Amino acid sequence: MAHFTLAVSERTFQRSFDLLKRNLTFAQADQTSFGIFVAGYDVRAHLEGGTIDLRADNTISVKELDIRWDRLRFMLGINIPEICVGGGCINMPWPIPDICLPRVCVFSGNPDVSISPDLAAFVAQEVSFTGSVVARYFDASLPVPSPDPCAPIRLEPLPSHNQWHIHIDPQTIDVDLFDFPDIAGNLIENALSNAIRAIIPGGFVRDIILAIIGGIADFIRFLLDIPDEIDEWLSDLFNVSFGLLDFIGTLILDFFSSCNPIYRIDDPFELLPARDGLIPVRIPLRDLSVRVNDVEMVAEVNIGG
Amino acid sequence: MAFTDRCDIFGSVHEEGINRIVRHVMQQRPSLFNYATAFFLQRPELLCERIKVAPEVLRARDPLFSVEDPIPVLGSPVPLGLNWCLQFTDLQIDFHPGNVFDLPQELGKLPAQRLALYMRGCFGLDCLPERFIRELLPRVEAEAVAQRGKETFGIAAFPQGDKLAEPIVFPTQKLLCFCVKLFAVLHFEWGTIPGSPQMWLKVRLDGLELVDLGPAPLEEMVECYIKMVLQLGILPRLSVPIEAMVLNITELMRKQGLSIGETITLQPTPVPAGVPNNPAVEDDQLKAFVNLVVEV
Amino acid sequence: MTTQKAVLNRPVFTQRAFDSSALTVLTTLIHRFAEVGAYDLFIRRGERVVHRATVNVVREANAAHQIDVDMASLGTEPKGCDCGKHAEYTLREGGVMCFFVSRGTSRYSVVIEQIGAKEKKTLLDSAKSIPAGDLFAVTLVLPGAYRAVNTEGNAKMLVEVSMPAERYRVDQPTLVEIGRTGRFGTRRASIQLGQTVVFRCGAEARIQLELVKPHDIIQKREQEKPRFTVRKPDKNK
Numbered sequence: 078m079a080h081f082t083l084a085v086s087e088r089t090f091q092r093s094f095d096l097l098k099r100n101l102t103f104a105q106a107d108q109t110s111f112g113i114f115v116a117g118y119d120v121r122a123h124l125e126g127g128t129i130d131l132r133a134d135n136t137i138s139v140k141e142l143d144i145r146w147d148r149l150r151f152m153l154g155i156n157i158p159e160i161c162v163g164g165g166c167i168n169m170p171w172p173i174p175d176i177c178l179p180r181v182c183v184f185s186g187n188p189d190v191s192i193s194p195d196l197a198a199f200v201a202q203e204v205s206f207t208g209s210v211v212a213r214y215f216d217a218s219l220p221v222p223s224p225d226p227c228a229p230i231r232l233e234p235l236p237s238h239n240q241w242h243i244h245i246d247p248q249t250i251d252v253d254l255f256d257f258p259d260i261a262g263n264l265i266e267n268a269l270s271n272a273i274r275a276i277i278p279g280g281f282v283r284d285i286i287l288a289i290i291g292g293i294a295d296f297i298r299f300l301l302d303i304p305d306e307i308d309e310w311l312s313d314l315f316n317v318s319f320g321l322l323d324f325i326g327t328l329i330l331d332f333f334s335s336c337n338p339i340y341r342i343d344d345p346f347e348l349l350p351a352r353d354g355l356i357p358v359r360i361p362l363r364d365l366s367v368r369v370n371d372v373e374m375v376a377e378v379n380i381g382g
Numbered sequence: 383m384a385f386t387d388r389c390d391i392f393g394s395v396h397e398e399g400i401n402r403i404v405r406h407v408m409q410q411r412p413s414l415f416n417y418a419t420a421f422f423l424q425r426p427e428l429l430c431e432r433i434k435v436a437p438e439v440l441r442a443r444d445p446l447f448s449v450e451d452p453i454p455v456l457g458s459p460v461p462l463g464l465n466w467c468l469q470f471t472d473l474q475i476d477f478h479p480g481n482v483f484d485l486p487q488e489l490g491k492l493p494a495q496r497l498a499l500y501m502r503g504c505f506g507l508d509c510l511p512e513r514f515i516r517e518l519l520p521r522v523e524a525e526a527v528a529q530r531g532k533e534t535f536g537i538a539a540f541p542q543g544d545k546l547a548e549p550i551v552f553p554t555q556k557l558l559c560f561c562v563k564l565f566a567v568l569h570f571e572w573g574t575i576p577g578s579p580q581m582w583l584k585v586r587l588d589g590l591e592l593v594d595l596g597p598a599p600l601e602e603m604v605e606c607y608i609k610m611v612l613q614l615g616i617l618p619r620l621s622v623p624i625e626a627m628v629l630n631i632t633e634l635m636r637k638q639g640l641s642i643g644e645t646i647t648l649q650p651t652p653v654p655a656g657v658p659n660n661p662a663v664e665d666d667q668l669k670a671f672v673n674l675v676v677e678v
Numbered sequence: 679m680t681t682q683k684a685v686l687n688r689p690v691f692t693q694r695a696f697d698s699s700a701l702t703v704l705t706t707l708i709h710r711f712a713e714v715g716a717y718d719l720f721i722r723r724g725e726r727v728v729h730r731a732t733v734n735v736v737r738e739a740n741a742a743h744q745i746d747v748d749m750a751s752l753g754t755e756p757k758g759c760d761c762g763k764h765a766e767y768t769l770r771e772g773g774v775m776c777f778f779v780s781r782g783t784s785r786y787s788v789v790i791e792q793i794g795a796k797e798k799k800t801l802l803d804s805a806k807s808i809p810a811g812d813l814f815a816v817t818l819v820l821p822g823a824y825r826a827v828n829t830e831g832n833a834k835m836l837v838e839v840s841m842p843a844e845r846y847r848v849d850q851p852t853l854v855e856i857g858r859t860g861r862f863g864t865r866r867a868s869i870q871l872g873q874t875v876v877f878r879c880g881a882e883a884r885i886q887l888e889l890v891k892p893h894d895i896i897q898k899r900e901q902e903k904p905r906f907t908v909r910k911p912d913k914n915k
Contacts, residue, residue, distance in 0.1 A: 163817035
């Protein structure tokens with residue numbers, strides 16, 4: 078019989094899960110200049126739906142947890158470069174140097190356009206994962222394996238002393254990592270097109286300017302230096318440039334990675350801190366174990382002699 | 383049968399776990415269990431009981447005991463002090479059913495849902511050899527005569543004044559020691575504490591017995607005093623808030639940056655509707671059954 | 679990012695006729711200075727001289743071989759000229775000056791006189807004609823068919839400006855030679871809108887272009903324009 082036992086019922090997990098969903102909100106904003114354009118975001122999200130289930134095979138399963146965006150405002154401001162006609166050089170017979178013609182620009186000054194569509198209604202993400210709970214002992218006296226597969230994703234450095242680590246060992250993780258649906262990409266493209274169209278007068282002048290710039294869609298790609306689809310570019314922008322959605326990755330992928338414990342406890346455990354020059358009182362912990370069955374999660378630990 | 387069949391959170395601690403923790407604390411923080419005069423800093427081998435300590439205590443040169451003032455020789459016109467020591471050498475817990483130690487007959491068999499406490503303590507007091515007394519007597523008599531007619535002070539106190547503040551303490555050659563064993567029967571109960579919104583797990587004293595101390599009135603008197611010390615001095619300090627027993631949810635949430643718009647409390651599972659005993663002292667364990675209550 | 683509004687360079691889209699004797703937006707006159715020496719430069723807006731300068735043509739290799747002069751930016755002072763200021767340009771022998779108009783509806787002409795020992799010699803008076811060796815460039819923005827005329831050589835040609843079917847470059851000019859007889863080297867030239875047709879004069883020339891058949895998009899859009907009729911109030915009523 079273990080010296081200390083703590084058991085938490087599945088019902089408590091479910092209620093805590095509901096509590097977390099009701100109260101967890103995420104809000105963040107950022108803006109970065111990319112030279113010709115400025116991009117930013119202002120987002121707020123919460124959790125909805127989903128179920129948590131303790132299973133008899135020593136695993137915890139969270140299914141179809143939705144990350145709902147209350148606000149997913151994307152801001153993009155572009156300095157429209159000069160749109161000009163003419164120019165180019167005429168090849169002259171040697172020894173006369175080439176003559177390069179001046180250009181005449183369609184607009185005076187460099188116009189700016191900016192958009193800030195709210196994509197909240199169009200973006201939804203779902204997270205499902207299954208993982209087993211395991212306790213592992215970290216012995217600081219043993220050398221770190223070489224190569225160390227955990228090194229790139231370890232959130233906290235390895236401790237200098239022995240510890241018990243509780244991990245959630247992922248078995249399946251299904252995270253829809255901000256894969257913009259076409260509609261969100263189209264929405265931004267349309268908003269940007271409208272903003273650019275707004276600075277171009279109507280009538281045949283618009284036809285001519287659009288002909289010069291090769292159409293707004295191409296123009297946008299040219300402005301943003303996008304080789305292909307705008308939705309892929311946006312996805313990269315959010316995930317790579319801003320790291321906005323890293324929090325989902327961090328929360329789920331790192332949290333449920335076998336390299337990062339969700340809970341760590343020193344061994345020996347400090348019961349009484351050092352005080353008035355006295356050494357701390359430390360208790361050796363032995364045989365820490367965590368197990369899950371279909372009704373509860375049980376953690377047990379013994380005190381060393 | 384699952385631990386949480388009738389509660390949300392279950393926590394238990396086995397008597398062996400507690401006793402091991404007590405042993406670690408006694409060996410790593412001996413000054414909590416040993417009290418003596420400064421003389422024994424140089425001669426710890428003269429204490430009533432040898433103090434067992436962890437090697438790290440010796441390496442850190444931590445004190446083996448808390449230094450206390452000498453016991454005054456009452457009435458002496460010259461401040462005189464005697465070396466002494468008080469040592470708690472053993473401390474054990476036994477949750478029902480009793481199987482760690484035997485209770486004395488006076489306390490009977492450990493009842494259900496009760497725990498027993500065993501403590502062994504030794505007290506030692508120096509007794510001056512006759513030759514020391516003979517050496518000291520002329521000086522004491524002279525001082526007594528010199529003080530005649532002056533304001534007298536009670537025999538239970540040292541005379542005040544800078545010159546006489548430090549008592550003369552003769553080196554001890556051998557302490558006179560006696561050891562007693564103390565047994566107590568206790569139980570746990572949930573209750574509130576004024577000024578705290580949450581429930582606390584409290585320890586209550588049911589009975590106490592000092593073994594082999596006589597005569598009877600002395601035993602009765604000492605027992606009465608120890609009871610008061612336990613009931614009013616030590617046990618109230620051992621009350622544990624319910625959240626600390628499992629986890630401090632509010633603190634946990636706060637650390638995660640969550641502002642919870644709901645009140646989350648841990649409450650003992652009701653008796654007998656939920657569980658027959660809470661906390662339960664059975665199977666050599668202390669068991670606590672807790673429910674998670676969320677109020678909007 | 680501060681929002682900056684765009685102001686359309688409207689004359690770019692309204693200019694339908696071009697004349698080397700009256701330089702307007704989208705036209706460029708390129709004069710080549712073949713000989714070393716000093717030259718007087720006069721630029722007129724309409725009849726008024728708005729800019730006067732000396733052009734020193736030198737042999738130094740580090741001197742510019744091309745100087746662009748935006749005539750629309752000259753004479754922007756309240757008096758309407760650079761009066762009293764003496765501008766000076768230094769150009770390498772054989773170099774060119776490009777006179778162009780970036781905006782506005784004004785018409786300009788350029789006079790260049792060689793300052794000789796005895797008397798001034800007029801090398802260029804664009805209001806009259808363009809000398810042999812000079813170039814006249816017109817950027818055509820409105821799609822359609824343009825008739826090009828060299829009045830000095832009694833020659834005609836057609837310049838077709840088409841709508842591009844796909845992404846293209848506007849900075850690819852098309853060169854049209856004008857022979858010593860004043861004839862155009864080709865009867866027909868095709869460019870895409872926003873591109874430039876450059877006439878290189880083998881003889882003295884005066885070149886005019888006029889949009890004679892606008893592209894459908896212009897005609898159609900013009901038909902779509904709403905009509906506003908303003909009537910004078912009837913005094914009898």
